[in-house]
Amino acid sequence: MAVRAQVVVRGVVQGVGFRPFVYRLAQEHQLNGWVLNSTQGVVIEVEGPRQRIDGFITALRADPPPQAVIERVEANLLPPVGYSSFIVEASREGNEFVLISPDICICADCLDELWNPQDRRWAYPFINCTNCGPRFTIISDIPYDRPKTTMSTFTMCPHCDQEYHNPADRRFHAQPNACPLCGPRLELASNGARPAEPSPPGEPIEGARRLLAAGTIVAVKGLGGFHLACDATNAAAVATLRERKQRVDKPFAVMSLDVNTVRRYCQVSEGEAQLLESPARPIVLLRRKPGSPIAAEVAPANNYLGVMLPYTPLHYLLLSDGVTPAPLALVMTSGNMSEEPIAIDNQEALERLSPLADHFLLHNRDIHVRCDDSVTRLFRGREAMSRRSRGYAPFPVRLNLELKEILACGAELKNTFCLTKGTYAFLSQHIGDMENYETFASYQASVEHFQKLFRVNPQAVAYDLHPDYLATRYALELAEAKGLRRLPVQHHHAHVVSCLAENGVDEEVIGVAFDGSGYGSDGCIWGGEFLLADYRRFRRLGHLKYVPLPGGEAAIKRPYRMAVSHLLSAFGEEALRLPLELWTQIEATELALVRRMMAAKVNCPLTSSCGRLFDAVSALLGVRGVVNYEGQAAIELEMLAAEGVDEVYDWSPPSGYPIIIDPAPVLRGVVSDLRRGVEVAVISAKFHNTIADITVGVSRAARERTGINRVALSGGVFQNTYLLGRTLDELERHGFEALSHHQVPTNDGGIALGQALVANARLSRSKER
Numbered sequence: 001m002a003v004r005a006q007v008v009v010r011g012v013v014q015g016v017g018f019r020p021f022v023y024r025l026a027q028e029h030q031l032n033g034w035v036l037n038s039t040q041g042v043v044i045e046v047e048g049p050r051q052r053i054d055g056f057i058t059a060l061r062a063d064p065p066p067q068a069v070i071e072r073v074e075a076n077l078l079p080p081v082g083y084s085s086f087i088v089e090a091s092r093e094g095n096e097f098v099l100i101s102p103d104i105c106i107c108a109d110c111l112d113e114l115w116n117p118q119d120r121r122w123a124y125p126f127i128n129c130t131n132c133g134p135r136f137t138i139i140s141d142i143p144y145d146r147p148k149t150t151m152s153t154f155t156m157c158p159h160c161d162q163e164y165h166n167p168a169d170r171r172f173h174a175q176p177n178a179c180p181l182c183g184p185r186l187e188l189a190s191n192g193a194r195p196a197e198p199s200p201p202g203e204p205i206e207g208a209r210r211l212l213a214a215g216t217i218v219a220v221k222g223l224g225g226f227h228l229a230c231d232a233t234n235a236a237a238v239a240t241l242r243e244r245k246q247r248v249d250k251p252f253a254v255m256s257l258d259v260n261t262v263r264r265y266c267q268v269s270e271g272e273a274q275l276l277e278s279p280a281r282p283i284v285l286l287r288r289k290p291g292s293p294i295a296a297e298v299a300p301a302n303n304y305l306g307v308m309l310p311y312t313p314l315h316y317l318l319l320s321d322g323v324t325p326a327p328l329a330l331v332m333t334s335g336n337m338s339e340e341p342i343a344i345d346n347q348e349a350l351e352r353l354s355p356l357a358d359h360f361l362l363h364n365r366d367i368h369v370r371c372d373d374s375v376t377r378l379f380r381g382r383e384a385m386s387r388r389s390r391g392y393a394p395f396p397v398r399l400n401l402e403l404k405e406i407l408a409c410g411a412e413l414k415n416t417f418c419l420t421k422g423t424y425a426f427l428s429q430h431i432g433d434m435e436n437y438e439t440f441a442s443y444q445a446s447v448e449h450f451q452k453l454f455r456v457n458p459q460a461v462a463y464d465l466h467p468d469y470l471a472t473r474y475a476l477e478l479a480e481a482k483g484l485r486r487l488p489v490q491h492h493h494a495h496v497v498s499c500l501a502e503n504g505v506d507e508e509v510i511g512v513a514f515d516g517s518g519y520g521s522d523g524c525i526w527g528g529e530f531l532l533a534d535y536r537r538f539r540r541l542g543h544l545k546y547v548p549l550p551g552g553e554a555a556i557k558r559p560y561r562m563a564v565s566h567l568l569s570a571f572g573e574e575a576l577r578l579p580l581e582l583w584t585q586i587e588a589t590e591l592a593l594v595r596r597m598m599a600a601k602v603n604c605p606l607t608s609s610c611g612r613l614f615d616a617v618s619a620l621l622g623v624r625g626v627v628n629y630e631g632q633a634a635i636e637l638e639m640l641a642a643e644g645v646d647e648v649y650d651w652s653p654p655s656g657y658p659i660i661i662d663p664a665p666v667l668r669g670v671v672s673d674l675r676r677g678v679e680v681a682v683i684s685a686k687f688h689n690t691i692a693d694i695t696v697g698v699s700r701a702a703r704e705r706t707g708i709n710r711v712a713l714s715g716g717v718f719q720n721t722y723l724l725g726r727t728l729d730e731l732e733r734h735g736f737e738a739l740s741h742h743q744v745p746t747n748d749g750g751i752a753l754g755q756a757l758v759a760n761a762r763l764s765r766s767k768e769r
């Protein structure tokens with residue numbers, strides 16, 4: 001006897017070849033009915049004998065298309081209505097939401113076509129199918145259908161149209177489907193502002209390859225924006241790119257054809273190879289091999305290189321041999337001036353990037369959403385993200401509790417925002433440092449786009465306590481305009497809760513939040529914090545002792561000022577008579593100014609920052625006195641830390657409440673070693689060990705007081721893998737359960753998630769009462 005089943009499939013089921021898969025499955029099981037995309041997911045009706053329907057549903061769950069993520073399958077049995085065939089119906093709009101697939105790198109089938117001279121898409125740079133290609137970056141609204149993507153302006157040729165409408169074809173309803181006859185095209189353009197440059201040769205890819213081989217800089221339009229590309233083995237080209245981009249030392253990412261090529265200049269483990277080859281194609285931080293052909297200028301003073309594999313057919317073509325041999329690796333850095341958002345529009349790129357690029361490799365498929373490359377690494381067998389963006393966003397972080405609809409606005413640096421709904425936290429792609437109008441404008445547009453895509457209508461806004469963050473001002477204005485609840489969240493509380501949320505822990509923990517700076521509840525600049533925290537609230541169990549931050553922002557850019565501050569705090573005026581290299585590095589007038597400011601307590605906010613303590617030690621050791629990118633002094637200090645050192649510096653054991661840890665004894669130890677001629681590499685390791693030791697010591701004191709045995713580590717300082725590894729080991733050795741970040745960045749890129757969870761907990765409580 002026939003029955004009818006209505007099946008709703010939720011998860012990432014649109015733009016991943018799900019409907020053709022359902023169609024084939026229905027054929028196999030000889031069932032009639034229909035399938036459609038709706039704003040709640042994929043809806044299916046199948047009619048036939050009960051047994052076949054059960055088989056259909058089992059197969060549906062068991063073997064979905066490779067990029068699909070099934071979150072839930074709901075089936076209801078209904079009386080039959082007598083369907084006579086199985087069809088794919090037009091999409092239905094509604095007010096529910098679906099999960100949208102991130103952009104997916106080209107699949108193996110499409111890659112075969114790309115290399116096959118017999119194929120009609122041979123060497124076509126825009127090949128895609130239902131299993132691969134652009135998604136998030138071309139979607140303007142849901143449901144995901146061609147008219148709601150930037151492919152809407154291309155009319156398919158009869159051949160492509162036939163593939164698109166044939167349920168048996170692997171391009172059935174592949175929304176960006178295209179071929180050389182009907183799809184997007186490449187163009188190699190000269191830079192109008194550089195008339196002296198030779199005009200580009202005929203075929204765009206061959207031309208670009210030739211220009212890159214000649215050492216010029218080419219702006220390449222990718223999936224989520226433009227890259228600036230140059231030959232990574234050409235020191236002069238890389239130096240020119242640095243100069244033009246005004247990026248002095250911050251590492252550039254590189255791209256190579258495949259893992260074997262990457263192995264020529266980096267160590268790649270099996271796990272790292274998998275990460276490199278994953279469909280998200282992130283930038284993976286890999287240990288570089290000494291004496292590799294990659295120019296030192298790519299990542300100065302860094303033992304790691306950020307490497308990615310090609311993710312679009314265009315990248316594959318650029319990195320393979322033509323008349324001009326393929327480059328070993330290309331620098332692929334985001335197409336922008338430092339600190340501005342990545343360029344996405346052709347006209348915008350031609351204008352904004354003209355001081356940076358010699359030529360432009362353009363195409364006419366528009367990018368709707370800006371999305372930078374993601375950055376990740378393998379840490380102890382698990383992924384640890386430092387930038388969660390292309391290939392990951394807008395896939396949500398799944399939580400094990402139901403959330404209200406909240407907008408969490410994020411922090412200032414490495415901004416991301418977060419929208420919550422149901423059990424999902426939609427963490428945005430990387431927005432960047434909110435220090436200029438362009439980034440802020442991009443932020444606003446992204447917030448609105450996410451609200452529309454995921455049908456989120458926030459009832460409250462969560463934001464950082466810092467009154468001058470652009471994201472905070474935006475939150476307050478929005479709350480005012482729309483009458484939303486305002487929920488301020490302390491920076492380090494948000495860090496710790498972000499770590500709890502991604503680990504699925506909803507209990508009170510000892511939270512350790514170490515970073516550069518975050519606005520404290522007392523108006524001071526926090527950053528070396530031990531908190532007793534749960535989702536709703538926190539108490540400050542302890543922190544590093546306050547020291548002045550002489551000149552505020554100026555002390556962050558010039559770590560030697562922090563060295564002065566910490567030395568004066570540790571030694572008093574005596575510090576100035578110590579025979580230290582440091583004193584020769586600072587102009588007498590600036591030193592006098594810093595001392596005056598500190599004595600008069602003018603423009604010297606107090607800080608407990610752990611990041612600034614790293615800065616101070618880095619400057620004191622002569623590693624880095626002035627930085628030109630965030631975190632540089634600490635990164636360079638980490639890079640030279642010797643292996644196999646187990647010693648620590650003395651520090652005063654925790655006492656009192658809250659526990660104040662004075663770094664002075666540590667500074668005295670460092671100075672003493674320095675004067676004894678101990679190697680800087682050894683001092684660096686001892687200093688790292690000491691910070692881990694302090695973390696464990698304070699955690700133990702906190703455990704005695706609270707009985708809590710779980711420690712959550714968060715904050716940008718824990719991007720330091722020497723410190724993180726050592727701290728985790730020591731915590732575990734002392735019987736703690738230690739949590740750290742994996743899928744959400746430990747830096748400020750993860751703050752928004754924590755803000756959202758704190759806000760949700762507060763909203764829930766106010767409703768209970």
Ligand SMILES: [Zn+2]
Pocket residue numbers: 106107108109110111128129130131132133
């Ligand atoms: Zn494909």
Ligand SMILES: [Zn+2]
Pocket residue numbers: 156157158159160161178179180181182183
């Ligand atoms: Zn076509």
